[in-house]
Amino acid sequence: MSRSAPPPSTMTTLGCALFATRWLQAPLYFGLVAAQGVYVYKFFNELWHLVHHVISGHADETHVMLAVLKLVDVVMIANLLIMVIVGGYETFVSRIGLQGHRDQPEWLSHVNSNVLKVKLATAIVGISSVHLLQMFVDVHHTPRHDLLWGTVIHMAFIASAAILAYMSGPMAAHEARQHPVPGAPPEAAVPAQREGRRETPEEPAAGAEGRIEAAGFPARKVLETFDEGHLRAPGPQVIARLGKVDFVGRKANVVLLGGPGTGKTHLAVALGVRACQAGHQVLFATAAEWGTRLADARAAGRLREELARLDAYPLLVVDEVGYVPFDAEVAQLLFQLVSHRYERGSLIVTGNRPLGRWDEVFGDGATASATVDRLVHHAEVVTLDADSYRTRRLDPSLTR
Numbered sequence: 001m002s003r004s005a006p007p008p009s010t011m012t013t014l015g016c017a018l019f020a021t022r023w024l025q026a027p028l029y030f031g032l033v034a035a036q037g038v039y040v041y042k043f044f045n046e047l048w049h050l051v052h053h054v055i056s057g058h059a060d061e062t063h064v065m066l067a068v069l070k071l072v073d074v075v076m077i078a079n080l081l082i083m084v085i086v087g088g089y090e091t092f093v094s095r096i097g098l099q100g101h102r103d104q105p106e107w108l109s110h111v112n113s114n115v116l117k118v119k120l121a122t123a124i125v126g127i128s129s130v131h132l133l134q135m136f137v138d139v140h141h142t143p144r145h146d147l148l149w150g151t152v153i154h155m156a157f158i159a160s161a162a163i164l165a166y167m168s169g170p171m172a173a174h175e176a177r178q179h180p181v182p183g184a185p186p187e188a189a190v191p192a193q194r195e196g197r198r199e200t201p202e203e204p205a206a207g208a209e210g211r212i213e214a215a216g217f218p219a220r221k222v223l224e225t226f227d228e229g230h231l232r233a234p235g236p237q238v239i240a241r242l243g244k245v246d247f248v249g250r251k252a253n254v255v256l257l258g259g260p261g262t263g264k265t266h267l268a269v270a271l272g273v274r275a276c277q278a279g280h281q282v283l284f285a286t287a288a289e290w291g292t293r294l295a296d297a298r299a300a301g302r303l304r305e306e307l308a309r310l311d312a313y314p315l316l317v318v319d320e321v322g323y324v325p326f327d328a329e330v331a332q333l334l335f336q337l338v339s340h341r342y343e344r345g346s347l348i349v350t351g352n353r354p355l356g357r358w359d360e361v362f363g364d365g366a367t368a369s370a371t372v373d374r375l376v377h378h379a380e381v382v383t384l385d386a387d388s389y390r391t392r393r394l395d396p397s398l399t400r
Contacts, residue, residue, distance in 0.1 A: 022093050029089045036081050043074045065137055073130045080123045121161035128154045211276035216284045221269040233385040245275045248315050253347045253379035257354060261388025264350040268317050271348055275315045284317040291330035294337060307340045314345055321351035322361045331362040335371045342374045
């Protein structure tokens with residue numbers, strides 16, 4: 001797979017030196033890790049005191065509730081620390097490189113300084129809520145002055161978080177316009193881009209026809225013209241059930257398997273059209289085109305942003321898995337796409353080989369196994385058993 005060379009660096013010596021100063025922040029994050037350890041000690045210390053008071057019979061219901069709220073408070077502050085440690089380091093110091101890791105936090109896949117500020121603000125609101133609840137639970141021992149100011153401060157936190165959340169939308173849209181994700185080259189572009197249209201999450205297509213046009217389908221296909229009569233399997237009820245496209249709302253997947261000419265692409269496009277008509281944004285491309293798109297994004301250092309941008313599409317269609325073996329880079333990128341979409345958005349994937357033979361396509365059994373595992377966990381796997389519609393009218397002796 002060819003790829004254009006990156007532009008030569010124009011950063012000056014002073015610029016390099018200034019950029020290198022970001023490593024001065026690294027000790028700060030190690031300090032926060034130590035603070036995390038302090039909160040772990042505090043949690044178990046509070047838990048031990050709670051258990052001791054309960055066993056000794058010195059704890060009433062109010063005491064237990066206050067102790068539990070203290071534990072919740074400690075956990076929420078620890079979560080806030082984790083968000084700052086991991087998200088802040090990833091955003092302002094250096095990438096950690098968790099892409100594809102089975103335990104990668106969901107929020108880290110699309111974090112940036114703008115998102116991080118909003119998440120921190122909402123976390124602070126949650127911590128403030130727990131503190132305020134503690135005051136009201138122990139209202140008989142809390143001065144009215146403290147209750148008043150506690151409520152005022154909590155409302156100020158809520159207002160600040162609301163303002164940050166409101167501002168994050170225009171800021172994100174402005175950033176997307178200033179730093180668009182580079183498109184794929186014309187010879188392997190996503191179909192929607194071939195026609196000069198590239199729909200973005202900030203500018204959704206108006207109406208079902210607009211969504212269908214922007215999806216990049218190679219041709220418009222509908223379920224009504226799908227010839228179910230040539231199928232030996234599955235039965236018509238399976239096609240009818242898929243036609244409801246309720247799997248998109250459940251963020252589930254559909255995997256269509258079968259030999260050439262069995263109607264996999266027709267069915268995938270028809271389901272995509274139905275999804276567009278149901279109000280969902282859809283994007284279609286072949287597996288090779290998806291690989292090129294993601295490879296270009298990674299070469300530009302924007303793979304995570306590209307995957308996050310695809311979250312705006314509830315349904316992605318990946319066509320023709322298996323016709324051409326992937327190189328190692330494309331195999332890893334397609335795994336990351338499937339992993340990122342797991343329980344976050346729907347995929348329709350078509351392939352000409354059984355899932356047990358996908359190692360032949362991915363070139364690596366571990367990558368193929370991990371991809372299939374995430375793809376089929378919440379999926380309907382349909383095998384189309386039929387003769388090729390392209391050759392069924394030929395003399396049978398010619399196809400033997």
